[in-house]
Amino acid sequence: MIPSTGTPASAMPACAVSTTGGQALGARATLAAGDLTRGAGGGDGPGRFWCEWAWVDGGVRPGVLVEAADGLIVDVSTVDGAPAGAARLNGLVLPGMANAHSHAFHRALRGRTHDGGGTFWTWREAMYGLAERLTPEGYHRLARAVYAEMVLAGWTCVGEFHYLHHGRNGAPYDDPNAMADALREAAADAGIRLTLLDACYLAGGIDRPVEGVQRRFSDGSAAGWARRVSRLRDGPGFLAGAAIHSVRAVPRGELPAVVEAAAGRPLHVHLSEQPAENEACVAAYGVTPTRLLHDAGALGRQTTAVHATHLTSEDLDLLGGAGVTACPCPTTEADLADGIGPMRALADAGCGVALGSDQHAMIDPFAEVRGLEAGERLTSLRRGRFGPAELVAALTTGGNTALGWSGAGRIAAGAPCELVAVRLDSPRTAGCDPAQAVLAASAADVHTVIVAGRPVVTDGAHRTVDVGAELAAAIREVWAS
Numbered sequence: 001m002i003p004s005t006g007t008p009a010s011a012m013p014a015c016a017v018s019t020t021g022g023q024a025l026g027a028r029a030t031l032a033a034g035d036l037t038r039g040a041g042g043g044d045g046p047g048r049f050w051c052e053w054a055w056v057d058g059g060v061r062p063g064v065l066v067e068a069a070d071g072l073i074v075d076v077s078t079v080d081g082a083p084a085g086a087a088r089l090n091g092l093v094l095p096g097m098a099n100a101h102s103h104a105f106h107r108a109l110r111g112r113t114h115d116g117g118g119t120f121w122t123w124r125e126a127m128y129g130l131a132e133r134l135t136p137e138g139y140h141r142l143a144r145a146v147y148a149e150m151v152l153a154g155w156t157c158v159g160e161f162h163y164l165h166h167g168r169n170g171a172p173y174d175d176p177n178a179m180a181d182a183l184r185e186a187a188a189d190a191g192i193r194l195t196l197l198d199a200c201y202l203a204g205g206i207d208r209p210v211e212g213v214q215r216r217f218s219d220g221s222a223a224g225w226a227r228r229v230s231r232l233r234d235g236p237g238f239l240a241g242a243a244i245h246s247v248r249a250v251p252r253g254e255l256p257a258v259v260e261a262a263a264g265r266p267l268h269v270h271l272s273e274q275p276a277e278n279e280a281c282v283a284a285y286g287v288t289p290t291r292l293l294h295d296a297g298a299l300g301r302q303t304t305a306v307h308a309t310h311l312t313s314e315d316l317d318l319l320g321g322a323g324v325t326a327c328p329c330p331t332t333e334a335d336l337a338d339g340i341g342p343m344r345a346l347a348d349a350g351c352g353v354a355l356g357s358d359q360h361a362m363i364d365p366f367a368e369v370r371g372l373e374a375g376e377r378l379t380s381l382r383r384g385r386f387g388p389a390e391l392v393a394a395l396t397t398g399g400n401t402a403l404g405w406s407g408a409g410r411i412a413a414g415a416p417c418e419l420v421a422v423r424l425d426s427p428r429t430a431g432c433d434p435a436q437a438v439l440a441a442s443a444a445d446v447h448t449v450i451v452a453g454r455p456v457v458t459d460g461a462h463r464t465v466d467v468g469a470e471l472a473a474a475i476r477e478v479w480a481s
């Protein structure tokens with residue numbers, strides 16, 4: 001196996017990911033999800049944080065002391081008042097939240113696609129126009145700012161569903177993982193854990209070759225894709241995972257090779273986001289996308305079905321029976337007029353639930369949980385379809401598990417020390433029951449974020465990235481190119 005060239009250690013910040021070690025995709029890795037040394041991320045020395053309120057064991061407790069060492073929580077106790085030497089975190093402290101579905105470059109489309117109406121498919125043309133412009137250097141600058149925006153909002157882990165692999169004419173870069181490395185460095189810069197879900201993308205539609213910018217996405221075959229991603233290496237704060245872009249983009253005959261190469265790793269797939277995808281799949285193969293993936297062996301506990309919007313009752317049974325995680329992206333699905341998926345039914349059938357911000361029409365974990373519950377209320381005419389504890393679980397343990405970090409997303413001994421402190425005295429949250437504040441708060445209420453035992457956000461500002469300015473500069477640059 002050939003190690004990733006990555007970036008010289010001397011050019012990396014203290015919390016940077018390693019470019020050595022780990023196991024490769026395609027090597028039938030038996031990587032244990034939840035190897036928490038991966039979550040240490042370079043934290044050093046002991047730390048003590050006293051939380052006014054903290055989310056522990058599925059509920060809220062007052063006066064919680066969290067003690068950490070080497071980036072991990074070593075003890076959690078209840079203490080009446082902040083002890084001397086402990087950092088005080090006012091408000092509600094949540095475990096680190098995991099954004100299970102991101103395409104970082106889509107952030108450059110925010111606030112630019114609302115004129116002229118259209119559909120998901122016309123939005124996709126705008127996205128392709130953006131994808132044509134990106135270079136590894138420009139993508140690093142953009143993703144660094146986007147990931148910093150995520151940390152500012154309380155996401156401490158991101159699953160980057162990555163398909164922009166190659167150069168503008170479709171030819172591989174000298175380092176065929178140059179784009180992946182750009183994302184990896186961007187995450188390290190921003191102080192967020194990253195699971196890189198490297199996507200296999202081979203076709204422009206069922207029985208259609210890639211064309212135009214889609215050539216940047218394709219490795220030609222699943223075997224070619226597997227060879228490239230076998231060069232990715234895990235490291236602290238970084239995990240390599242896999243993705244099937246969709247049943248539109250990976251022909252049926254290529255699916256088993258992707259599944260085999262992804263064994264033991266997170267495997268994500270866009271599933272039934274649009275009715276047209278279902279219709280094309282049934283027309284070509286005589287089965288739904290879910291059934292097609294099931295028959296190819298792609299559904300299991302490592303699998304995450306992103307969107308899962310337009311499903312049959314058999315699809316629900318197959319996904320639940322396999323223990324797949326469902327990952328709705330409510331703000332994106334609303335923005336793109338996708339529809340509302342049957343999330344309560346999927347959870348009841350046996351699916352885990354995670355959440356993602358996908359195309360980043362907004363980056364706000366609280367908006368995603370409210371969107372999940374609002375969709376259920378609007379379609380069922382019932383309230384409380386997902387209770388506050390289930391919503392927090394989707395943001396924390398659900399997302400982390402979907403991204404291969406099954407021990408993370410908890411305030412408990414042994415978990416990565418990731419703490420997200422949310423104001424309870426803002427105009428939005430004042431007067432809330434802390435146990436229900438996730439249904440009232442916004443990203444703007446996050447005042448402190450601790451990652452690997454270190455503060456990354458304090459007083460509502462990222463400590464190393466000027467997020468608004470860097471976003472503006474990176475987005476201006478990509479559209480000018």
Ligand SMILES: [Zn+2]
Nearest residue numbers: 103161270358
């Ligand atoms: Zn997506």
